[in-house]
Amino acid sequence: MKHLGLCLTLSLASIGLASAADAISFARDIAPVLKSRCATCHLTGEEAGGMALYPAAAYASIVAVPSLESRLMRIKPGAPDESYLLLKVEGRHLDAGGSGQRMPFGEAPLDEAILQRLRNWIAAGALDN
Amino acid sequence: MENGRKQRLTRRELLLGAGRLAGASAAAGLGTTSAQAKPTAVSTPWDYKTDVVCVGSGAAACSAAVAAVDRGAKVIMVEKMPLTGGTTGKSGGVAWIPNHRFFRAQGIVDGKDDCLRYLARYSYPQLYTPDSPTLGLPARSYRLLEAFYDNGWRMLDRMHELGAVRFKEFNMWVANRPATDYADHLPENKVPRGRAIEPDVGGGASIGGASLVNAMESWLHQRDVPILTGHRVTRIVKEGRRVVGIEARNGDKLVRIRARRGVVFGTGGYSHNTELVNLHQPGLMGACAKTGSTGDFITLATEAGARMGSLDTAWRAQVVLDEALENRAVGRAADVLPGDSMIFVNKYGRRVVNEKRNYNDRTRVHFIYDPVREEYPNQLLFMVFDHRSLDAFGGNFPIPADVRESRFMIKGATIDELAANIAKRLAAVAAKTGGVTLAGDFLPELKATIERFNGYALAGRDPEFDRGLHAYDNDWHLLFSALRPGSTQPPNRLPRICMHPFAGEGPYYAFILGAGALDTNSGPLINEKAEVLGHDDQPIPGLYGAGNCIASPARGAYWGAGATIGLALTYGYIAGSNAATAPAAT
Numbered sequence: 001m002k003h004l005g006l007c008l009t010l011s012l013a014s015i016g017l018a019s020a021a022d023a024i025s026f027a028r029d030i031a032p033v034l035k036s037r038c039a040t041c042h043l044t045g046e047e048a049g050g051m052a053l054y055p056a057a058a059y060a061s062i063v064a065v066p067s068l069e070s071r072l073m074r075i076k077p078g079a080p081d082e083s084y085l086l087l088k089v090e091g092r093h094l095d096a097g098g099s100g101q102r103m104p105f106g107e108a109p110l111d112e113a114i115l116q117r118l119r120n121w122i123a124a125g126a127l128d129n
Numbered sequence: 130m131e132n133g134r135k136q137r138l139t140r141r142e143l144l145l146g147a148g149r150l151a152g153a154s155a156a157a158g159l160g161t162t163s164a165q166a167k168p169t170a171v172s173t174p175w176d177y178k179t180d181v182v183c184v185g186s187g188a189a190a191c192s193a194a195v196a197a198v199d200r201g202a203k204v205i206m207v208e209k210m211p212l213t214g215g216t217t218g219k220s221g222g223v224a225w226i227p228n229h230r231f232f233r234a235q236g237i238v239d240g241k242d243d244c245l246r247y248l249a250r251y252s253y254p255q256l257y258t259p260d261s262p263t264l265g266l267p268a269r270s271y272r273l274l275e276a277f278y279d280n281g282w283r284m285l286d287r288m289h290e291l292g293a294v295r296f297k298e299f300n301m302w303v304a305n306r307p308a309t310d311y312a313d314h315l316p317e318n319k320v321p322r323g324r325a326i327e328p329d330v331g332g333g334a335s336i337g338g339a340s341l342v343n344a345m346e347s348w349l350h351q352r353d354v355p356i357l358t359g360h361r362v363t364r365i366v367k368e369g370r371r372v373v374g375i376e377a378r379n380g381d382k383l384v385r386i387r388a389r390r391g392v393v394f395g396t397g398g399y400s401h402n403t404e405l406v407n408l409h410q411p412g413l414m415g416a417c418a419k420t421g422s423t424g425d426f427i428t429l430a431t432e433a434g435a436r437m438g439s440l441d442t443a444w445r446a447q448v449v450l451d452e453a454l455e456n457r458a459v460g461r462a463a464d465v466l467p468g469d470s471m472i473f474v475n476k477y478g479r480r481v482v483n484e485k486r487n488y489n490d491r492t493r494v495h496f497i498y499d500p501v502r503e504e505y506p507n508q509l510l511f512m513v514f515d516h517r518s519l520d521a522f523g524g525n526f527p528i529p530a531d532v533r534e535s536r537f538m539i540k541g542a543t544i545d546e547l548a549a550n551i552a553k554r555l556a557a558v559a560a561k562t563g564g565v566t567l568a569g570d571f572l573p574e575l576k577a578t579i580e581r582f583n584g585y586a587l588a589g590r591d592p593e594f595d596r597g598l599h600a601y602d603n604d605w606h607l608l609f610s611a612l613r614p615g616s617t618q619p620p621n622r623l624p625r626i627c628m629h630p631f632a633g634e635g636p637y638y639a640f641i642l643g644a645g646a647l648d649t650n651s652g653p654l655i656n657e658k659a660e661v662l663g664h665d666d667q668p669i670p671g672l673y674g675a676g677n678c679i680a681s682p683a684r685g686a687y688w689g690a691g692a693t694i695g696l697a698l699t700y701g702y703i704a705g706s707n708a709a710t711a712p713a714a715t
Contacts, residue, residue: 039212040219040339046401046420047458054211094533101534105460106526107336 024121025129031055033114037104059128070098077126080119090115175374175387177355179205181708182375182388184362184426187215188224188338188694189395189676191345192284192701193708194354195293197393200709204354205386207377209361209396209421214342216397216418216648216677222337223299223308223327223691224698226281230289231298232323233282241278243319247310248274250317252686259317269656273682276657277699284702285326294344297332299325299690304608310689311487314599321600325690341694360384362425365392365433365672370663372433372671373714391671391708393659395701398443398649398677399424401458409440409651411496412508412644415453417446417462418677422648426678430653433672434663438654438680444693445492448645449527450509451537451554454561462645464488465609467525468518469621469629472582473510473642476567478574480582481507483594485602485627489687495644509565511551512640513575515632521618522610527640530613539639544579547637548572554641562643579631589624597625647693650681659704673708675700 024030034053045052045061050068052061062074067084070093074085087093089110091102102109110118121127180202183194190206197204208215228239249264249271250257258265266274288294299308307323314321331340346356357379364376366385374387399405400416402423416422431437446462453459466484475481482494499506514528524530529538539554541547552567559565568574585591590598597603606627612618621629631637652674653661659675660668676697683692 035212036339040214041460043210043212044420046456048452048456048460052211056211094531099534099536101529107333 024117024124026059026121026127027055027129029117030121031058033110033118034058037107037110041105063126063128067098069093069100070096072096072098075122075126078123080122083122083126086115086118086122089118173385175385177205177384178387178389179203180388180390180713181205181705182207182386182392183395183705184208184375184392185215185395185397185676185678186210186213186346186356186358187217187342187395187397187676187697189678189697189701189704190215190393191217191342191349191395192288192698193393193395193673193675193705194349195288195291195345196284196702196705197709198349198352198354199287199291200706202390202705202709204349206349206354206356207360207362207375207386208356208358209377209425210419211359213346213356213358214339214419215395216422217338217342217694217697219417219419220338220647220694221327221691222332222339222341223325223694224285224296224341225324225689225691225695226285226326226699227278227320227324228282229285229296229324229326230282231326232320237320237323239320239324241275243317244278245271245274246317247312247315247319248278248683248686248688250315251312251688252682252684269654270682270684272657273655276703277682277696280703281695281699284699287702288698291348293348294341295329296326297329298323299327299332301604301608302333303611304604306604308690309601309604311489311601311687311692313601327691338694357384362396362429365429367433368714370434370670371714372669388671389713390711391673391704393673393675393701393704393708394426394430394661394678395674395676395697395704396426396678397422398646398651399427400443400646400648403457405440406649410443410649411441412505413443413646413649414450414643415448415457415459415462415645416648417459418646418648420458422677424649424652424678426674427652430661430672430674433661434669435653435672436662436664436666438651439684440651440680442651442681442683442685443646443649444489444677444687445644445646446488447492447495447510447642449537450558450562450641450643453643453645454558459645461526462488462647463512463527463640463642465605466512467522467528467610468514469521469586469606469610469627470518470631471512471514472578473512474575474578475507475510476565476571477506478568478571478576478578480578480593481510483591483596483602484512485596485606487601487605487687489685492644492646493685508643509555509562510642512642513547513579514638516636516638517618517629517632519638521612521616523613523616525609525611525613528638537640539641541637541639542635544576544635544637545572547635547639548575551639551641558641582628583630586623586625586628586630589628591625591628597627602627648677650677650683650693652677652679655679655700657703658707659700660707671708671711671714673704675704 039053072084181197186208263271308325360377400418529535661672
């Protein structure tokens, strides 16, 4: 009975986690952040960093694309801690062998809710949804 | 309906950003212009018809659009990049406006005669004559300065009345004081502090510019002004002498927009057009400007018969050489340089400028020519500092808060080792710098220079370059040399806070600096009505320009923080107002 209860609890928790992650949409939740906080400087890909982060181009520019500053991918689907872009906005990029300042450049860091949203999206497979 | 299309276009229909932007091809050179594009037949129908077309979406173009709408005109905006905002969008959004509403409210007199003397003296030091009716300037140049003074504060008042954008006094963020002008010490400057203003909502070092353009764009959206992104203007369409519209490319699609009253260009400078840079600039290795700043209006206006003004001016700032060589579209210029135990030296190990002077004027020292050695001795400068400045001021660009951040900072355990490492870095980039090398006596000269500087710092007087003598040096040092959180360095209690002796022991550090810019500010000639002038020196009917895409009224001077945006907003306002009330083309 105790074992069944534990399984049930774990199952419910998994469903909850899956629901939270599934609910994240790249178009609705991630692209607007990239547009408003990143694309001013990383617009066409010709700038330092080599990323085009306006909505129509952002996904292809970051998912499964090698970082120019480290050995990591910019976004590695399913692996937030191996996604250089996430590390860069969390300020953990230097420990991963990266360089440059924490992003957004010269601004206050992204708030925790946004960082968690980004992390959850990556963990759920970084879908183009 | 006109030409079978709806006159009133929905936002979804108009934000046609899906096409590949033209900036990618333009950045490689002059890009596609009407010289290459096939001229369309006169009978080719217009896709849209409006009163005023505003090209660009930064401060100049948005201000023009607001002014035109305010005068009752229908407006369409056209932007070649996939997002709006221009270089304004990545700036601090500060604007320099003499005699603004906040001065007047406080009873501070920023009178026209005195202000014009400051502008004229600073922009044209070689011509300035105080008792001349035009202060020694050519009449056209004087009228441009006059129009800026007369219309800047009016523009600001009207923007407030319309609710398009509201400003507040710029108090230098954490420094919390009215901003000191860039030539505060000139006797002609009777109001050396406080002319700079910033957006009332969303002000900030890196976000104010986005707030500024977003506010105006929001106001325009509420009035159903279409903004076509991903549309690159390729031709100015004329009927006889008169400009009647534009052609633009959206991917492979040609879009023709008729402008019954006028076309206003606010399309930025040409910092990222290396051909134009090499032809006209004394040195510009990198720039903060958006990559769309490729000087499109110079080509378009030339083909429309415009006369060029100065082509060699820019809002200048230094850049970290290695960063600019990697990508000339730098994230940030080395503008207000941090550190007090910090100096620049040239290849001869000698200081050449007050390191705390404003970035525009300081950068011009790179262009000094030595007619004996037949070289530019300051082509590259070496920003040298010690571990004290690294600890105290890390996090103030380019000094990193964490040394791992910076791939380009040069280090040496001793001055000797630092000099050797600078030489190695120069050798590595020689092919891109014309082979600049350190002089044979660089090391002993550098050591002597540091020793002299140490004495100046202790005495509180720099007899070579007056560092710290004037308010600008110390006021802006306070803002951009903020103590690093966690630093254990004591505050500088010496007579001049921007000077401190170097530590007697290493490590020591350096960056190589080159000449760069925020953006160029040269191009076609305009008059005081923002009308673009033709070869006959008469206005080309229907064609207007503002901001960095035309020959700046400021010429080579940078009057104060926000002079760039102040001029863009003011002349955009003048252009939009005049375009909207011009007689309609038949």
